[in-house]
Amino acid sequence: MTEQTDYVPPRVWTWDKESGGRFASINRPIAGPTHDKALPIGKHPLQLYSLGTPNGVKVTVMLEELLAAGHGGAEYDAWLIRIHEGDQFSSGFVAANPNSKIPALVDRSGADPIRVFESGAILIYLAEKFGAFLPTEPAQRAETLSWLMWQMGSAPFLGGGFGHFYAYAPTKMEYPINRYAMEVKRQMDVLDRQLAENEYIAGSAYSIADMAIWPWYGALAKGLVYDAGEFLGVQDYRNVQRWTDQIASRPAVKRGRMVNRVMGDPASQLHERHDASDFDLRTQDKVQAEQPAK
Numbered sequence: 001m002t003e004q005t006d007y008v009p010p011r012v013w014t015w016d017k018e019s020g021g022r023f024a025s026i027n028r029p030i031a032g033p034t035h036d037k038a039l040p041i042g043k044h045p046l047q048l049y050s051l052g053t054p055n056g057v058k059v060t061v062m063l064e065e066l067l068a069a070g071h072g073g074a075e076y077d078a079w080l081i082r083i084h085e086g087d088q089f090s091s092g093f094v095a096a097n098p099n100s101k102i103p104a105l106v107d108r109s110g111a112d113p114i115r116v117f118e119s120g121a122i123l124i125y126l127a128e129k130f131g132a133f134l135p136t137e138p139a140q141r142a143e144t145l146s147w148l149m150w151q152m153g154s155a156p157f158l159g160g161g162f163g164h165f166y167a168y169a170p171t172k173m174e175y176p177i178n179r180y181a182m183e184v185k186r187q188m189d190v191l192d193r194q195l196a197e198n199e200y201i202a203g204s205a206y207s208i209a210d211m212a213i214w215p216w217y218g219a220l221a222k223g224l225v226y227d228a229g230e231f232l233g234v235q236d237y238r239n240v241q242r243w244t245d246q247i248a249s250r251p252a253v254k255r256g257r258m259v260n261r262v263m264g265d266p267a268s269q270l271h272e273r274h275d276a277s278d279f280d281l282r283t284q285d286k287v288q289a290e291q292p293a294k
Contacts, residue, residue, distance in 0.1 A: 026083045031098060039092035041108070042077025042274055049079050049096060050103035052261030052269075054155070054215035055119040059103045060273075061211050061256030062126055062133070067276070068252040071130045073109060078259045078273040120152045123208040133208045144202040147194075147209035155216050157183045167226040181232065184220070188237045191217060195239035199246075210247055215257070218244040255279055 015029050039049055046063070050056035066074035081087040081102050088100040096104035097117035105122045107114040107129075116125045124145075127134035135141045162180035165173060191213070194201060201209040221237060221244045223229025235241070247253055258270045258279065266284035273279075 026086075026088070031094075031100065033091040033094045034086060034089040035091065037090035037092055039090070039096060039106075040077075040079055042079070044075040044077045044274070045073060045107065045109035046076035047079070047106040047108060048076050048103060048260075049081050049093060049106075050260045051081050051083055052257070052259060052263075053102065054159070054219065055101075056103045056260055057215035057257050058119045058212050059105065059122050059126075060259040061215070061253050062123055062208065064252035064256040064259075065211070065250075066126065066130055066132060069132055071132065074126070074130060076273070080260050080262070080271050082262075118152075120148055120212060123148065123212060127208050133206065133211070135202075135205065135207065140203060140205070144207045144209045147201050148212050150190075151209070151212040151216065154187050158187065158216060158220065162228070163226045166228055166231070184232060188217065188220070188232070188234065188240060191243075192237040192239045195243045200243070206247075210243075214244065214247045214253070218247060258283070 039047070041047060048059060048063070050059060052060075060078060063074055063076050063078075081093065083102065087093060088097075088102060093104065094100055096106055096115050099117065101117070103117075103119055103122060105116045105125070107116065107125075116122045124134065135144055157180060161176070162184045165176040165180060169176075191201075198204065200206050201213055217240065219225045220228075220232070221234050221240045223234060229235070258268055259273045260271065261269045262271060263269070266288060269284035270278055270282060271284060271287075272282075
């Protein structure tokens with residue numbers, strides 16, 4: 001690798017819109033909306049505005065698991081937020097999440113809408129609303145919430161740190177790649193040791209901790225993100241591999257990871273979800289087949 005050594009930070013930082021690499025168009029140093037546009041509202045109590053990134057998958061997996069467990073009140077509309085087109089900066093989305101990050105949830109089941117943003121907060125909100133996937137016994141609850149917060153604090157090292165410098169930065173730089181690779185390797189070892197002694201992340205029960213961690217670290221374990229599986233030696237974390245396969249086999253997880261997905265096999269993409277039948281009828285391969293030939 002070649003490390004750049006000629007950059008001298010200015011006394012006062014200024015925004016260079018052209019220097020942000022692959023994700024320059026979706027980041028800016030100011031908050032607030034860039035344009036007026038209301039969010040759509042569907043027929044179900046829960047309205048999700050998201051994209052099939054790991055943070056989005058956490059919530060759609062949770063919603064599908066709740067429905068599979070018989071919680072009819074968890075029916076939801078999932079609307080696609082195309083972050084590369086700036087949907088997250090609309091006035092409607094900013095009203096749902098002032099930080100302009102997906103996912104955002106609006107609960108319209110009561111007299112007044114309730115907004116919930118940050119994926120971890122959404123998982124806790126839904127778990128408490130439906131009394132599912134979050135233990136009530138104090139020690140088990142504390143363990144589950146601790147691992148959920150571990151994920152919320154750890155994933156930025158994986159995505160915003162390692163992923164950006166290893167896969168997305170305009171140039172490869174040795175120091176940040178090595179620094180963040182060390183962090184991610186340690187995170188995988190933490191998980192591997194925990195899963196050597198427990199079937200699921202927080203113990204013997206499947207919980208929101210698994211739902212939060214699996215979209216990030218399960219994908220990493222299978223080499224599905226940043227093309228970094230070999231570099232990080234992910235095959236060595238055998239307990240993480242076992243757990244990843246176990247979670248991936250759940251029918252609700254298979255459905256959840258399809259929702260708001262816009263990449264990969266068209267048959268795995270359900271851009272929007274408004275009804276359970278959409279998984280059979282509205283995946284992108286079927287939508288494309290319905291379109292007239294040009």
